[in-house]
Amino acid sequence: MKKIICSILAVLSLSATSCKKFLTENDPNNVTLGSYFKTENDFNLAVNGAYNQLRGLYNNKSAWTMGEMRSDNAHYDYKSSDQAVATVNRYAVADFLDDKYNNQTPPKWNAAYNAISAVNVIVDHINDIKLSDASRNAILGQVKFIRALAYFDLVRFYGGVPIYDHAPLGREQTYIPRSTAQQVYDLIIADATDAVAKLAAPTFPQTGRATKGAALTLLGDVYLTLKKYDLAEAALKQVTTMGYSLYQNYGDAFQLSNKNGLESVFEIQFNSGLATPQANTDASIYNFLPRMVNTTVVTGVNFNSVTTVGGYNTPTQDLIDAYEAGDQRLDASIAIAEGTFNGTDDFTATAVKSSVNYTPAPGKVGRPFPKKFLHTHTIGNQTNDNWPVYRYSEVLLLLAESLNQQGKTGEALPYLNAVRERAFGDALHDITTADKTNLQAVLLKERRVELAFENKRWLDLVRTGNAITVMNAFGVKQKAQYSYLRPGSYNVTQDRLLFPIPNAEVLLNDKLTQNPGY
Incomplete structure (x- = not known):
């Protein structure tokens, strides 16, 4: 303000203008x-x-x-x-x-x-x-x-x-x-x-500007937040007729070549090729990596993140454990920087490993980081990634939730399972429950793993009334694991x-x- x-x-x-009437000429500067x-x-x-x-x-x-x-x-x-x-x-x-x-x-x-x-x-x-x-x-x-x-x-x-x-x-x-x-x-x-x-409705490839599909998605999200589920359903169903679709592989939604593509409903635009790159680039991945004197092993670019940006948004084991066996989103979303921490808590990476069933090599530790935003770039702390605000998979999950909350659980399942079938590569992991309460819990967990690191999780916990219970229980585990946490935390x-x-x-x-x- x-x-x-x-x-x-x-x-x-x-x-402000002078009160003298004869000064009528406008100053061009x-x-x-x-x-x-x-x-x-x-x-x-x-x-x-x-x-x-x-x-x-x-x-x-x-x-x-x-x-x-x-x-x-x-x-x-x-x-x-x-x-x-x-x-x-x-x-x-x-x-x-x-x-x-x-x-x-x-x-x-x-x-x-x-x-x-x-x-x-x-x-x-x-x-x-x-x-x-x-x-x-x-x-x-x-x-x-x-x-x-x-x-x-x-x-x-x-x-x-x-x-x-x-x-x-x-x-x-x-x-x-x-x-x-x-x-x-x-x-x-x-x-x-x-x-x-x-x-206007979206045309593909999109330009990155707001479309009718983006506005309807926002409207549906708002109505769902306000528990006006029928209005959310009406808005979101329109989005499903506008030509959006899921990529075959989850990781493809974040590839630089797919910016503003078929799965994008609205995303924040970044372009490292513009004349003023620092003002137009995304540096998120450097915030999410451990503090390192040299990031080359992880990013391919030498950058010192010790005293600048690194060490934040570290995926928790609680999140990693939330992915089911066979869920391809885990490997696409989270990777492990393997290496060692020194006496001042700075990290030296020696390899990047998959987070699936990861076990550290002898003498090494594994530090997870959000992989979905790591793509090829040439200047440290300056990447070309856009930031997703709404993806089509979220439209499907929002629609499934709005239907389930109206008791239309059977109608909700195809939208949820479309997201899961992409995640697992088959229909063997489809959800079949007919219970509204059970499906709501499934949907909240599904949003967690589908939209991890897209700044949705805290809002989802608050919106669904789960924040106090979930975060207090999580805090007990955190304080048992990290001695530096103060007694009053969580x-x-x-x-x-x-x-x-x-x-x-x-x-x-x-x-x-x-x-x-x-």
Whole structure:
């Protein structure tokens, strides 16, 4: 919000004009929002800028710290000599010891509001010039989708938040209280519904821009979260008619050659070939590897991740054990860096091994890492991977869940089993239960292994009412295994299901209230 306010003040100062009437000439070097949008291309550039903000929302460190490390899917490599503020704060999020001063959770809030701010400028100025109906719909459909996506992230992680559906132009419009969660969801549904109406169905290969299929998937996800299962079913069934399909092999969904392909519903775009590579590349895999002086054995590129980015989002044994025998997703999702840790908890890799039935070689240890984001690249800490937000397999699982929750368990099974048949390579592992409760448990586990490391697990645990029970039990195992964990860690209560509103925002805006427990 601080960035929003600074931007607003800048706009206001740029817009200030002299009261002397004879000074009527516009300064060509003084560009204001009111004078910027002159052509359709100006709007298209602004839309690109709104998409760019999603990188910070879905693929920065707070995204996987809050979405995966907060859950039973991932942990971290503890380094006793590294007690830097960012490191300690990231550990705290994973261990449920974070507070309102934590510096690892505000970036998600900031990124979401940056995206919302970028969208609102476009919405407010869409009538500045005459556009064809097709162009206007394409622009508005995309940005309404982006804004709905941003608010959906905010409301699930923070609860009710301030709603800005237009760019605020003064203090009274800027410093506003939190809306209720339901009010936020109402805006999300309105935006996503408008996006569905305005966007075109996908064509393949896709461009990476939002489509009607992406908007319907978002809408179905929202309705499922709100337990409006019939509406979720209606939205998601439309997506199944739009030409999406599963690749034959699970790992193919993450190959660079399949970006925006048949299984992609919406993904965050990265391209290491652009002129400013550092600003347009994904570096997630380097965050997920152990701290190493030289990453060549694992990545093929020499990079020192000891003091920079490594040691996080480490797959837990609990997750590895969740994969059934014969599930090809385990080998495609998780690999083992084999080697040794030194006295300062840094790692030297000597080989990369499969995670299936892994046993370390004598004198070696195996450190698992998310393999699905490791692909060929040439510059350390800069890769060409896109980040998946929605894949078609998730559409099928969301649809199966919405059907099962309505008691249509038999109708749900084909959608679930389509995902499992791809995972196992046959129909021998199909689920046949006719019990609604049993199938719901199966679906939650299926989402865990299908969508591992895609920042879904924590939200799934909260959405299904399993977070407190699952994470407290997981914490008992964690504390038995890791002596460095503090006694108060993994004390998961109702208050811990939301993250704190960033303290800086509360100090800046006295109308904001903090979440309980913080």
